[in-house]
Amino acid sequence: MALVIYNTLTRKKEAFTPLHPERVHMYVCGPTVYGHPHIGHAKSYVSFDAVVRWFRYLGYRVKYVQNITDVGHLTDDADEGEDKIEKKAREERLDPWEIAQYYTWSYFDDMDALGVLRPTISPHATGHIIEQIELVKTLLEKGYAYEVNGSVYYDVCKFPEYGKLSGRRLEELEAGARVAVNPEKKHPFDFALWKRAEPGHIMRWPSPWGEGYPGWHIECSAMSMKYLGETFDIHGGGIENAFPHHECEIAQSEAATGRPFVRYWMHNNMVTVDGTKMGKSLGNFVTIKDALKDYSPLTLRFFILSSHYRSPVDYSAQALEGAQKGLERLHNSVRHLYRALQKATDSSDVSSPFSIETFQRRFEKEMNDDFNTPKAIAVLFDFSRELNKYLHQPGPHHKPFLQEAERFYQVFAGEVLGLLPEEVTREPSAPIQQMVEKLIQLTVEVRGELRRRKLWPLSDKIRDQLARLGIVIKDRPDGSSEWEIGE
């Protein structure tokens, strides 16, 4: 079954065909770097990470561009208010450049922790002022924009398709308008392409219209088209950005080039916390760094991928704890497989107990259906149950089969969903690591001897003490013991 993607533009699932054979050009709106990333960012970028990984699994070369917004994003509506980064800079008594850099690093740190692969290009808005100015000039030349007092606005009335992505019409928007009208604008929904810098504004650049700075929407058009072409395959982002941000991107880009901008629009849904939307004013704002104090990065990632990217998800202790247990179950199964693999013989007189290919096909089918990660995860669990049953039987186990099972986990749980910890995937360990493992093994063996002599209090003490160090001992029915580093 071929890959189908839900396209916000057409509001239906469509078969995916790339513009250029075997290549995918994809852009996802990146963060505005004025604060630590929160779990909403986590959902968005983990979701699109799974998308990228799936494209690569399917054999596409993916050019994945994700911007860093470090200028132009204002705090208020109607192109009024302060630049978010300059505001934060004032609060923290740093200059805006330092703020942007600091939170850019914070963002990448958190994404690395969550196993989100880096985009192939991470352009900064401030690094593309020239491209943005050029785009504004084009829009002025073509009559889609007008200049007022050193600012340039997009003239939405000149673009009849404005609203096609979000299903809105200008007349309706006007009727429900709650924004104060900026007197410089011809129409309330005209938006700023370039803003005149007021005295005291730090981030400013010379332009044909005087010193100023770019509007928020223009950066995405300028950078996406620079790196991906005037028409490209996929544009992703949070659903709340469909209007006005993505609508404005379409208006700018298509007006400037006369060509379709994006072929498939993908929007992820929101994260709520205990049932309500996250908001700084509500005091329920959970940063990724906060979440990682309570849960492992993989738990967070598993939690996110356990619901569909287009569904909203509620962050709650109960849900996260459930996710943690579920992920442990999956990891345990992988560990059991590794243990069995070490003991397995090459004897070919035993046959494969079940078809791994069946599970592979199911997994592919689910991911090909608009990246249905919850169902794909369910396939992993079904697979684990079958495998556990087989491993639970006394040996000998079929080594080629176990190797195939290992590959299944590595590819689908590991490479595609990014849910396997290093501990079960890593290459032969470093010398110091090997020594630690031998020390633990020695301790476990001593405890085994104590148990044979029925010295329970002392053997339990060793188990408890190791547990405090994060080393979990599990005794097996035959009297042997295994150990592992806890989650």
Next chain:
RNA sequence: GGCGCCGUACCCAAGUGGCUAAGGGAGAGGUCUGCAAAACCUCGAUUCGGCGGUUCGAAUCCGCCCGGCGCCUCCA
């Protein structure tokens, strides 16, 4: 006021016209076990917010109602 989404077992969450309504957590019973943990087996919604309608057939389509949420203003 306009646009849109959701309501599936105790919790999370797939399924969107027709095989037994996935999967995970929690729970119950069992196997194993010095205890613990893990693993394995078994059980768990005759039912999908409510009421009507369309249909041979609906959780899935339509209408109304109840409840929750998002966007329309910055937000992943």
